[in-house]
Amino acid sequence: MYTEKVMDHFNNPRNVGKMDDADGVGEVVSPTCGDTTKIFIQVEGDIIKDVKFQTLGCCAAVASSSMLTEMVKGKTLEEGLRITKQEVAGELGGLPPAKLHCSNLAADALHVAIKNYMEKKEENK
Amino acid sequence: MERIYLDHAATTPIHPEVKEAVLPFLGEYFGNPSSVHSFGREVKKAVEEAREKVASLIGAKPEEIIFTGSATEADNNVVFGVARANKNKGNHVITSSIEHHAVLDSCKELEKEGFEVTYLPVDEKGLVNPADVEKAITEKTILVTIMHGNNEVGTIQPIKEIGEIVKAKGIYFHTDAVQTVGQIPVNVDDLKVDLMSLTGHKMYGLKGAGALYIRKGTKIGKFIHGGAQERKKRAGTENIVGIIALGKAAETSERELLARVEHATSLRDKLIKGIEEKIPYVHLNGDREKRLPGNVNFCFEYVEGEALLFSLDAKGVAGSSGSACNSGSLTASFVLLAMGIPAEIAQGSLRLTIGRDNTEEQIDYVLEVLPEIVDRLRAMSPAYNK
Numbered sequence: 001m002y003t004e005k006v007m008d009h010f011n012n013p014r015n016v017g018k019m020d021d022a023d024g025v026g027e028v029v030s031p032t033c034g035d036t037t038k039i040f041i042q043v044e045g046d047i048i049k050d051v052k053f054q055t056l057g058c059c060a061a062v063a064s065s066s067m068l069t070e071m072v073k074g075k076t077l078e079e080g081l082r083i084t085k086q087e088v089a090g091e092l093g094g095l096p097p098a099k100l101h102c103s104n105l106a107a108d109a110l111h112v113a114i115k116n117y118m119e120k121k122e123e124n125k
Numbered sequence: 126m127e128r129i130y131l132d133h134a135a136t137t138p139i140h141p142e143v144k145e146a147v148l149p150f151l152g153e154y155f156g157n158p159s160s161v162h163s164f165g166r167e168v169k170k171a172v173e174e175a176r177e178k179v180a181s182l183i184g185a186k187p188e189e190i191i192f193t194g195s196a197t198e199a200d201n202n203v204v205f206g207v208a209r210a211n212k213n214k215g216n217h218v219i220t221s222s223i224e225h226h227a228v229l230d231s232c233k234e235l236e237k238e239g240f241e242v243t244y245l246p247v248d249e250k251g252l253v254n255p256a257d258v259e260k261a262i263t264e265k266t267i268l269v270t271i272m273h274g275n276n277e278v279g280t281i282q283p284i285k286e287i288g289e290i291v292k293a294k295g296i297y298f299h300t301d302a303v304q305t306v307g308q309i310p311v312n313v314d315d316l317k318v319d320l321m322s323l324t325g326h327k328m329y330g331l332k333g334a335g336a337l338y339i340r341k342g343t344k345i346g347k348f349i350h351g352g353a354q355e356r357k358k359r360a361g362t363e364n365i366v367g368i369i370a371l372g373k374a375a376e377t378s379e380r381e382l383l384a385r386v387e388h389a390t391s392l393r394d395k396l397i398k399g400i401e402e403k404i405p406y407v408h409l410n411g412d413r414e415k416r417l418p419g420n421v422n423f424c425f426e427y428v429e430g431e432a433l434l435f436s437l438d439a440k441g442v443a444g445s446s447g448s449a450c451n452s453g454s455l456t457a458s459f460v461l462l463a464m465g466i467p468a469e470i471a472q473g474s475l476r477l478t479i480g481r482d483n484t485e486e487q488i489d490y491v492l493e494v495l496p497e498i499v500d501r502l503r504a505m506s507p508a509y510n511k
Contacts, residue, residue: 002435010432011439016505027507033448033456034469035429038507054507058431058448062505 002059003093009063014070019052024120026112028105035061039068039109043117046077053106060095060103064088068106080114083107126441129487133327133419133480134276134304135445139370140329146373147331147366158363159354168365175372179336182375183302183321184312191337191348191355192368196303198348199322199337200227200270203299206346207268207320208235211297215265219243221253221282222463224272225301227322232270241265250412251280251464255287262290268297273311273321274304277447277460277476278411279420281305288317297343303327303335304417307378309386319343325367329481330374334367381481389418389479392488396421396477399492404499410461410474419479424466427509428473428502436498437475442491447474 002010019040027038035057042050051072053065068088072080085104089095095104130138150171156164158172173187180187193199208218220232222244232242243261245253253271262269269291274281284300291298299320305311306321307328313321320343324335339345339358351360378385393416400407406426425433430448437444447458448471456462457471477491503509 007435010435013505034472036507054505056427056506056508057429059435061429062432 001096002063005067005091005093006059006063006095009066009092010059013053013062013066015052015066015073016054017052018054019050022052022113024113024115024117026109026114026116028109028112030057030061030103030105032101033057033103035103035105037061037065037105037109039065039106039113041080041110041113041117043077048072048075048077048080051110053109055105057105058099058103060099061105063092064095064104065106065109067091068110072110077114077117080110083110127490128441128443129483129490130443131477131479131483131487131491132443132445134279134417134476134478136326136332137329137480138482139331140374140377142377143330143370143373147370150366150369154365158365159352171372172363172365172368175368175375178372178375178379179323180338182311182379183306183323183338184314185338186341188356189338189341191339191358192363192371193335193337193348193359194333194364194367196301196322196324196335197225197227199324199335200225200301201231202337202348203270203320203322203345204228204231204235204268206348207297207299207344208240209238210344210346211267215263215267216240217243217263217265217267219245219258219261219266219269221245221247221271223247223251223275223277223460224270225276225303228270228272228301245271247280247463249465250415251275251278251410251460252412252415253282253287255283255290258287259290262294262296266294266296268299270299270301272304273300273302273316274308274417274420275411275460276304277458278422278464279304279417279478280411281309281415281417283415284316284318292317307374307382307385308389308418310382313338313340320345325371325374328374328378331367331370334364334371336371385481386418388481389483392479392483392485393419393421395485396479396488396491399488400495403492403496408466408470410464410466417478421477421479423475424461424470425473425475425499426470427506428499430472430474432502433473433475433498436502437491437495440494440498442477442494445476445478447476448472
């Protein structure tokens with residue numbers, strides 16, 4: 001049911017963990033199954049310099065978070081905001097249809113993290 | 126890597142004696158049991174011997190056993206066949222909220238035909254209260270169907286107590302005994318049941334053959350229309366290989382039963398104790414005492430069940446989970462939810478079910494890898510800060 005890439009990212013997740021000095025944090029909970037993903041970003045100028053994730057969820061949830069962190073590192077905030085769930089699933093070689101929406105939370109969490117960063121920046125002006 | 130099979134509630138391996146017993150029926154014995162010639166007669170004889178063995182295992186008479194294609198088929202035909210055939214007496218059916226879908230979905234369908242169905246609640250251990258059954262019975266009740274052992278949490282229902290209540294009112298009583306036949310002693314008279322579903326592939330037989338016990342005198346409609354097979358209840362040329370396997374599985378089960386109970390119980394208790402000692406924030410699901418010998422079912426907080434399953438699979442251990450992500454239904458196990466377990470905890474459920482081939486060393490291995498896996502997954506979780 002899962003691609004080899006999904007299982008690789010599930011078994012060897014990239015950039016997993018907490019970031020204490022994050023510039024932006026985004027957390028999303030799946031309304032259907034309760035899976036939870038948290039994305040932490042560190043920003044320099046308008047570049048996402050570092051990114052980490054924490055996920056409570058199934059293989060698809062963990063793998064999509066791990067994949068997203070690889071996709072987004074070094075990208076601009078603008079580019080980060082444009083990354084979609086479909087692109088994350090595509091990079092993983094596809095996800096089972098039932099998992100596309102409920103577990104594929106990472107892109108949403110990233111968008112929340114970027115907005116969180118921009119709001120904080122606005123406040124500090 | 127050695128693979129360890131701990132999913133016996135899903136299906137069991139094939140008993141070596143079963144394999145041996147079916148081989149001639151993949152070769153020289155190919156006749157149709159309905160034929161009068163010697164090719165047919167020798168197969169007919171084997172089918173009737175299989176029927177005797179199944180009957181003997183559950184304390185029934187051979188003529189009270191109807192072979193089916195599965196226990197699901199047996200369950201479906203009890204719900205529809207008894208309800209429709211006894212419509213003149215009433216339109217009310219009683220069941221529990223944690224039945225197998227073979228019963229639950231049939232009951233839902235029955236409601237569309239104008240029948241009324243009561244779905245009894247269970248307590249936090251997954252037990253049906255016999256007093257609730259008594260209260261639910263009305264003048265219109267024609268069938269009560271309560272499963273014997275729950276496939277998920279392993280709870281063994283007080284079937285005998287319920288049977289006494291139901292029989293005193295002259296109502297038909299059915300139990301789905303798929304998880305208990307071949308695993309613990311089961312006797313239709315002790316349990317006071319009129320109908321009982323069972324299947325071969327949960328007791329070391331083959332998939333594709335089950336049976337329904339129908340107590341003599343029970344009014345039930347035909348399952349399949351056509352020829353005169355299976356006392357005209359279930360037409361269609363018999364699944365000979367499956368039936369021979371079921372018969373042999375019943376015979377070996379009867380012989381090995383007490384050893385199976387003892388073996389599975391000891392490994393189960395070791396596994397439960399080990400998990401509780403080694404891993405924090407775990408909850409045993411189901412009743413500690415009234416429990417299937419081979420059933421271990423835990424909820425692990427801060428862990429999602431499917432992630433747990435795949436991690437175990439990578440270590441060679443096969444189990445099962447009631448998490449939404451695993452079921453494809455998008456909600457956590459309805460059995461766990463019916464027991465009042467919060468959805469977020471039910472998501473972290475893991476079922477390991479033990480069988481006759483498992484060893485103590487295998488349980489030791491599970492107890493070695495499981496804590497590491499749970500640690501790894503918890504370390505990834507945003508909710509876990511311990």
